[in-house]
Amino acid sequence: MQAPVNHIVGLTSIVRERLLPVSGTVVVRLNQKVSPNDVIAEVNWPREHVLLDVARILQVSPAAADRLIKIKVDDRVPANTEVAVGKGLFPRSVRTPREGRVAVVGGGQILLEIGDPKMELRAGLPGTVVEIVPNRGAIIQTAGALVQGVWGNGRIDTGSLINIAEGPDGVLAASRLDVSLRGSILLAGMVKDADVLKAAAELPVRGLILSSLYPSLIPLAREMRYPIMVTEGFGSLPMNSAAYKLLSTNAKRDVTVNAEVYDRYSGARPEAVILLPTFSDPPAPHEAEEFSPGLQVRMRRPPAMGMIGSIVSLPRGMTTLPSGLRAPAAEVKLENGETVIAPLINLEVVG
Amino acid sequence: MPSSLVDGNSLLAVDVGAANTRAVLFDVVESEYRFIASGIAPSTAEAPFKDIGEGARQAIGNLQALLGRSLLDAHGNLITPGQPNGSGVDALVVTISAGATIRAVIVGLLKDVSLESARRLTESTYARIVETIGMNDLRKPEQQIDSIIRMRPDLLVITGGTDGGASRSIKKLLEPVGLASFLLPSEKRPAVLFAGNEKIGDEVRDMFGPLTASLHLSPNVRPSLETEDLEPAQRELAHMLISIRKHQLKGVELLDQWSGGHILPTAYATGRMVRFLAKVYGVKKGILAVDIGASAATISAGFKDKSTLNVYPQFGLGENLAGLLNYTSLEDIMRWSPLDISSGVLRDYLYQKSLYPAAIAATREDLAISQAVTRQALYLAMQSARRDFPRNIATIKQNLTPLFEPILAGGGALSDASRPGQGLLLLLDSLQPVGVTTVILDQNNLLPLLGAAASQNNILPVQVLESGAFLSVGTVVSPVVSAKYGTLILRGKLTYENGVESRVELKYGSLETLPLQNGEAGKLSIQCLHGADVGFGPGRGGTIPVSGGALGVVFDGRGRPLDLPADAVRRRELIKKWNWTIGGE
Numbered sequence: 001m002q003a004p005v006n007h008i009v010g011l012t013s014i015v016r017e018r019l020l021p022v023s024g025t026v027v028v029r030l031n032q033k034v035s036p037n038d039v040i041a042e043v044n045w046p047r048e049h050v051l052l053d054v055a056r057i058l059q060v061s062p063a064a065a066d067r068l069i070k071i072k073v074d075d076r077v078p079a080n081t082e083v084a085v086g087k088g089l090f091p092r093s094v095r096t097p098r099e100g101r102v103a104v105v106g107g108g109q110i111l112l113e114i115g116d117p118k119m120e121l122r123a124g125l126p127g128t129v130v131e132i133v134p135n136r137g138a139i140i141q142t143a144g145a146l147v148q149g150v151w152g153n154g155r156i157d158t159g160s161l162i163n164i165a166e167g168p169d170g171v172l173a174a175s176r177l178d179v180s181l182r183g184s185i186l187l188a189g190m191v192k193d194a195d196v197l198k199a200a201a202e203l204p205v206r207g208l209i210l211s212s213l214y215p216s217l218i219p220l221a222r223e224m225r226y227p228i229m230v231t232e233g234f235g236s237l238p239m240n241s242a243a244y245k246l247l248s249t250n251a252k253r254d255v256t257v258n259a260e261v262y263d264r265y266s267g268a269r270p271e272a273v274i275l276l277p278t279f280s281d282p283p284a285p286h287e288a289e290e291f292s293p294g295l296q297v298r299m300r301r302p303p304a305m306g307m308i309g310s311i312v313s314l315p316r317g318m319t320t321l322p323s324g325l326r327a328p329a330a331e332v333k334l335e336n337g338e339t340v341i342a343p344l345i346n347l348e349v350v351g
Numbered sequence: 352m353p354s355s356l357v358d359g360n361s362l363l364a365v366d367v368g369a370a371n372t373r374a375v376l377f378d379v380v381e382s383e384y385r386f387i388a389s390g391i392a393p394s395t396a397e398a399p400f401k402d403i404g405e406g407a408r409q410a411i412g413n414l415q416a417l418l419g420r421s422l423l424d425a426h427g428n429l430i431t432p433g434q435p436n437g438s439g440v441d442a443l444v445v446t447i448s449a450g451a452t453i454r455a456v457i458v459g460l461l462k463d464v465s466l467e468s469a470r471r472l473t474e475s476t477y478a479r480i481v482e483t484i485g486m487n488d489l490r491k492p493e494q495q496i497d498s499i500i501r502m503r504p505d506l507l508v509i510t511g512g513t514d515g516g517a518s519r520s521i522k523k524l525l526e527p528v529g530l531a532s533f534l535l536p537s538e539k540r541p542a543v544l545f546a547g548n549e550k551i552g553d554e555v556r557d558m559f560g561p562l563t564a565s566l567h568l569s570p571n572v573r574p575s576l577e578t579e580d581l582e583p584a585q586r587e588l589a590h591m592l593i594s595i596r597k598h599q600l601k602g603v604e605l606l607d608q609w610s611g612g613h614i615l616p617t618a619y620a621t622g623r624m625v626r627f628l629a630k631v632y633g634v635k636k637g638i639l640a641v642d643i644g645a646s647a648a649t650i651s652a653g654f655k656d657k658s659t660l661n662v663y664p665q666f667g668l669g670e671n672l673a674g675l676l677n678y679t680s681l682e683d684i685m686r687w688s689p690l691d692i693s694s695g696v697l698r699d700y701l702y703q704k705s706l707y708p709a710a711i712a713a714t715r716e717d718l719a720i721s722q723a724v725t726r727q728a729l730y731l732a733m734q735s736a737r738r739d740f741p742r743n744i745a746t747i748k749q750n751l752t753p754l755f756e757p758i759l760a761g762g763g764a765l766s767d768a769s770r771p772g773q774g775l776l777l778l779l780d781s782l783q784p785v786g787v788t789t790v791i792l793d794q795n796n797l798l799p800l801l802g803a804a805a806s807q808n809n810i811l812p813v814q815v816l817e818s819g820a821f822l823s824v825g826t827v828v829s830p831v832v833s834a835k836y837g838t839l840i841l842r843g844k845l846t847y848e849n850g851v852e853s854r855v856e857l858k859y860g861s862l863e864t865l866p867l868q869n870g871e872a873g874k875l876s877i878q879c880l881h882g883a884d885v886g887f888g889p890g891r892g893g894t895i896p897v898s899g900g901a902l903g904v905v906f907d908g909r910g911r912p913l914d915l916p917a918d919a920v921r922r923r924e925l926i927k928k929w930n931w932t933i934g935g936e
Contacts, residue, residue, distance in 0.1 A: 001392075001393070001409075002393075002400070002405075002409075004398075004399055005399070021539070022536035022538050022539055023536065023538065043536070045536065046500075046534065047497060047500060047501060048497055049493045049496050049497055049534070050493055051491065051492050051493040051496070051527075103534060104530065104533070104534075107526075111493070111496075111530060111534075150706050151706070215673070215698050215699065215701075215702045216698075218702075233699075233702065233703045233706055234698075234699050234702035234703055235695070235696075235698075235699030235702070235703065236699075262706070263398075264397040264398060264670065265396065265397055265398065265401070265450075265451060265599070265600075266398060266401075267397075267398025267399055267401065287398075287399035288399045288400065300706075300707045300710055301703075301704075301707065301710045301711075301712075301713060301717065302713060302714045302716070302717050303713060303714050305703075321711075321712075321713045321714075322713060322714050322715060323711075323712045323713055323714055323715055323717060323718040324715075324718065324770070325711055325712060325713070325718070327711055341713075342713055343710075343711050343713055345393060345709050345710060345711060346707070346710045346711065346713060
């Protein structure tokens with residue numbers, strides 16, 4: 001059976017396709033070096049509109065109103081611009097309530113686009129543009145250490161990595177955040193209080209790499225302007241030893257956190273990338289592996305949720321689990337020496 | 352490629368779920384269609400695989416390993432038709448429930464009329480209504496436009512107006528909807544289904560035709576104010592869903608080709624099968640089919656004159672699980688658990704499980720939580736679906752579940768019930784059936800697959816249904832009564848075919864069983880006490896034929912609606928006792 005892979009790798013090639021959701025303009029060129037926050041593509045996607053019902057205001061038919069309208073599609077008009085004037089001794093006029101671009105004119109109405117409609121796609125990681133995807137984006141390649149998470153708040157930033165976790169199961173308290181951490185990305189265990197996220201915003205930090213987050217804090221975490229990446233999930237979960245070891249041994253290096261929202265269909269995941277110097281491109285990790293003895297795996301559900309282990313054996317057929325359910329399973333030796341039976345569907349390969 | 356399934360002997364059916372993909376073979380054995388075997392593999396709609404064809408091939412591969420006969424060639428393509436050497440199959444049908452929930456905007460005139468029909472229509476597939484535009488909407492048109500743009504719908508469902516009736520209001524409503532579609536980037540424009548006043552069909556074509564690659568017109572869901580006819584629009588919507596999935600998921604196109612276009616949404620196929628059964632068996636009571644899995648909870652009910660189909664992605668046990676708390680409380684979920692589990696642990700479970708929808712319960716505690724969540728999700732789905740049941744149906748009491756015979760239950764969550772008793776208790780708790788009914792577990796999730804095959808081969812579903820491919824759990828007797836805990840409410844006498852008798856006394860608050868093996872039949876005499884009603888009228892008894900099942904005849908004296916003690920310790924003790932009584936634990 002094929003297994004998904006959660007990447008926790010000390011040195012690897014990282015190749016990421018970064019695409020706009022719709023056609024737009026690509027603003028980078030082939031072989032260009034990019035930083036995580038560089039815009040690589042953009043598109044106009046207006047979200048706010050004002051509809052001016054000229055016919056109704058001027059009390060004329062839609063056809064007559066169309067003849068009275070003085071602007072056309074794509075015109076940019078400042079606020080309070082007169083866009084149509086009626087007839088008569090004391091003619092009424094129609095003015096724009098806000099600045100905008102004319103999107104549609106017709107049927108006696110004008111639809112204005114308001115605000116900055118630009119949607120920008122950022123590189124998300126430091127690297128080189130190795131391929132342009134016309135009208136959509138680019139493929140970016142880099143080399144370094146990679147740790148993937150399970151939840152992100154959609155922000156991106158880069159900074160020096162500082163480990164303030166007391167261990168993989170540490171809990172971050174607001175009192176631990178002082179001015180010396182300003183501008184850094186913090187490796188920081190579990191977060192249980194809203195005060196912690198707010199204090200981090202006030203410093204401000206450039207990012208948080210957490211093992212877990214209380215579910216009640218998700219809305220607040222989404223509002224934070226700095227990236228938050230969670231490696232294990234929700235509640236009180238310690239960071240898996242592989243991720244903690246890799247991140248903590250890279251402390252003081254620059255790390256980019258692309259806390260991308262996890263999309264199970266596209267495969268987009270939050271991830272932390274630490275650039276490392278290399279002479280040649282290291283091999284890229286596999287996206288899926290066949291389960292086999294010796295493979296390093298992470299437990300996605302109880303027992304021992306989040307713990308790393310290695311597959312000892314793969315019993316043939318179906319195995320009866322302690323819950324009573326029957327499923328294809330593996331015998332897994334955990335890092336604490338304990339051996340457990342886990343259904344294959346609850347395992348992911350680490351590598 | 353087979354053009355007709357009627358001529359085919361062997362039929363392969365593939366169901367692509369959010370968590371698992373199943374391949375099921377039906378073939379002719381001794382002149383009758385039979386369920387032969389099934390192969391299962393994890394679904395591969397999600398990254399890193401991103402191709403449902405992979406999971407389908409793995410499931411078919413696992414099936415052929417069981418059968419010892421080749422169904423796929425060396426290139427991984429389906430061998431059709433069946434070959435003289437025994438390899439291949441004559442036909443394939445596919446059902447699919449995998450994929451992200453469809454985001455739908457519904458448009459209609461009146462809240463209680465066309466918008467209600469639009470809601471019912473949209474709820475017949477894997478969609479969530481993200482915006483409603485109606486005549487009583489007080490927002491400015493630009494606010495409606497911006498809201499539609501913000502919601503990025505995959506689907507617009509437009510209803511409104513009776514055939515030949517006024518059309519001005521609906522045309523006015525369509526203006527902002529059309530503008531919003533125009534303003535969306537062309538590749539993000541939603542598919543459009545118009546099922547309103549047929550008189551304005553041409554204008555709808557003119558307005559939306561240039562805006563979307565997928566415009567569908569179906570007969571009016573409200574041809575008159577008093578009449579609602581959802582079926583033609585549901586059929587159209589089912590085909591639209593497959594088209595949407597073809598764009599979203601790699602592999603749908605391949606399965607569509609392999610099956611010669613015999614591919615349907617799983618829920619629609621289930622609904623079709625229930626309608627088919629209701630027509631074939633001409634039921635006095637309703638027929639109920641429930642399915643609860645990772646993608647959605649589906650409730651399909653067939654009555655004499657009308658059938659209903661409700662699909663609730665929000666009550667699915669997969670990626671939408673974190674949102675369950677928008678519809679219920681932690682306390683309401685925990686009331687079903689036999690273990691003392693904190694609300695924090697439960698909340699973490701909901702969020703964590705939504706990250707890994709396919710994961711299963713490996714420990715007893717995880718199973719207890721998972722089954723408590725399943726109960727509440729199915730309970731909510733049933734309560735929601737009841738709103739749409741017709742009024743003139745057989746009931747014991749208006750505010751309770753109507754009378755059904757039988758109840759068919761399937762889906763990944765019920766397959767996770769390791770013993771039939773666990774599955775039955777889960778269904779009794781969440782559906783709360785009344786009167787006398789047979790409960791059948793569809794352990795291989797065959798019902799939608801039979802529904803997919805039904806329009807092409809109406810013999811196969813009937814023969815497979817009657818062949819014992821489904822597990823009859825037993826006959827359930829659930830009296831409606833108000834009494835004190837421990838009061839005797841019913842006496843039952845089961846007379847077996849050999850003349851032997853077994854008796855039971857049912858007290859309020861308890862569960863009892865009488866053994867009756869699968870395949871056996873008997874006569875059950877019921878005496879109702881304290882005004883208990885099992886469908887003969889309050890306090891009235893009777894004698895009925897009953898058929899056996901894994902648990903025989905089960906008497907549920909726990910009251911309707913189910914009366915759980917408020918005291919948590921007492922409640923957990925009772926749940927453990929009930930589990931023990933009907934063999935779940």
